[in-house]
Amino acid sequence: MLDDTGAVALEDRRRLAVLDALHLLDSGREERFDRITRMVQDAFGVPLSFLNLVDDERVIINSAVPGELQGIYRPREETFCSVTVQQSEPLVVPDATKDPRFANLPNVVGEPQLRFYAGAPLTVQDTRIGTLCIVDTKPRTVTEDELAILEGFARWAERTISEDLDRTRVEDMLRNLQPQALVRRGFRVAGLTVPAQIVGGDFCTWWEAGDRIDLSLADLMGKGVFAAVLAAGLRTALTARRGLTPAKAVQEAEAQLGTEMARVGSFATLLYASLDLDKGELRYVDAGHGLSLHIRSDGSHARVGSAGVPFGLLEDVSRRTERVLTLRPGDLFVSVSDGVLELYDSTLSALDEVAALVKVSADPDDFLARMEKQARHGPLDDDVTVLVVARDRAGA
Numbered sequence: 001m002l003d004d005t006g007a008v009a010l011e012d013r014r015r016l017a018v019l020d021a022l023h024l025l026d027s028g029r030e031e032r033f034d035r036i037t038r039m040v041q042d043a044f045g046v047p048l049s050f051l052n053l054v055d056d057e058r059v060i061i062n063s064a065v066p067g068e069l070q071g072i073y074r075p076r077e078e079t080f081c082s083v084t085v086q087q088s089e090p091l092v093v094p095d096a097t098k099d100p101r102f103a104n105l106p107n108v109v110g111e112p113q114l115r116f117y118a119g120a121p122l123t124v125q126d127t128r129i130g131t132l133c134i135v136d137t138k139p140r141t142v143t144e145d146e147l148a149i150l151e152g153f154a155r156w157a158e159r160t161i162s163e164d165l166d167r168t169r170v171e172d173m174l175r176n177l178q179p180q181a182l183v184r185r186g187f188r189v190a191g192l193t194v195p196a197q198i199v200g201g202d203f204c205t206w207w208e209a210g211d212r213i214d215l216s217l218a219d220l221m222g223k224g225v226f227a228a229v230l231a232a233g234l235r236t237a238l239t240a241r242r243g244l245t246p247a248k249a250v251q252e253a254e255a256q257l258g259t260e261m262a263r264v265g266s267f268a269t270l271l272y273a274s275l276d277l278d279k280g281e282l283r284y285v286d287a288g289h290g291l292s293l294h295i296r297s298d299g300s301h302a303r304v305g306s307a308g309v310p311f312g313l314l315e316d317v318s319r320r321t322e323r324v325l326t327l328r329p330g331d332l333f334v335s336v337s338d339g340v341l342e343l344y345d346s347t348l349s350a351l352d353e354v355a356a357l358v359k360v361s362a363d364p365d366d367f368l369a370r371m372e373k374q375a376r377h378g379p380l381d382d383d384v385t386v387l388v389v390a391r392d393r394a395g396a
Helices: 004-022 031-044 144-177 224-239 246-263 350-360 364-375
Strands: 048-054 058-065 073-075 091-093 116-124 127-136 182-184 187-194 202-208 212-220 268-276 281-287 292-295 301-304 323-326 332-336 384-391
Touching: 004 127, 031 048, 031 058, 031 127, 031 144, 116 144, 127 144, 182 202, 187 202, 187 212, 187 364, 202 224, 202 384, 212 224, 212 384, 224 246, 224 268, 246 268, 246 281, 292 350, 301 350, 332 350, 350 364, 364 384
Parallel strands: none
Antiparallel strands: 048 058, 048 127, 058 073, 091 116, 116 127, 182 187, 187 384, 202 212, 212 268, 268 281, 281 323, 292 301, 292 332, 332 384
């Protein structure tokens, strides 16, 4: 059994793990938290209100009224919150000068000569990570009803913070769904997806099927959870048909999902391809996608694909046809979602910018890193997905 010291150390480790997952420490001002501290300060008529986070050594002010206090921190042992975070119930200190636990704190004996404190612990994932508190330079008390109000604000803060943890988990899940770059017999297949929201309707994926690599890039109509649910279904349907010809795989997946997608008024643009590792042939079906490039070893490039009907809109799925592109040593095949166009001028001329970026990049990984940096530079209006197939110049 742990003694008190061991129990505190364990709780500190848990707290640090949750705070690390949340990425909130030293994160800067955020209106979603400032709104809570403003409302708390107004509700209680106190000069100071705080949303604090507690790590192993510091109490960090994540949000405060007045706002200029945000980001300031104090050693844990010099704060009221170091006690609050160790208990499940709120801590109320009517007059700090009369409480031996706090009478000698620097901000009690010195400026600003704090007297009153009331704080509620903030619990996320069964771990107390911080406090929501109100402070005054004059002694005062709080009623049970007022304390219940403070706890209500604390629950609001907890829900707001938990959204970050949910977002982090989803982002981790999406990263795990993205397959690792695949290198086989002189070919490299890699890609990335940056959703505009927590989740999105774009995906790219690939898998080995004997002497070939099957790969796909899809862009579901819409954004967010709705598109993500449909994208998951399409990804599963295509993965289940690995090894089939591209036309057959798309036809069967469309027969399975097309009616359901039509029922909810959705569709997808889709590129589905199979790379023959012996011949260097990329056999593909383009269902309304049309945003792919063949970048040759001599630096020239051409748009490939077609203006075919998007996935989910055909009643006769047997109309899907295949095309063939040969990748010679040093060639690349790059396919993007329409969110990439919006990183430029939102027209097809953006594909020329993509080709130019490929040419100045050291290798496919460098190109993808540059694309990701550009996608994450500012707010996105649409998901960004990029798929790359590169053949070594040696043509192994």
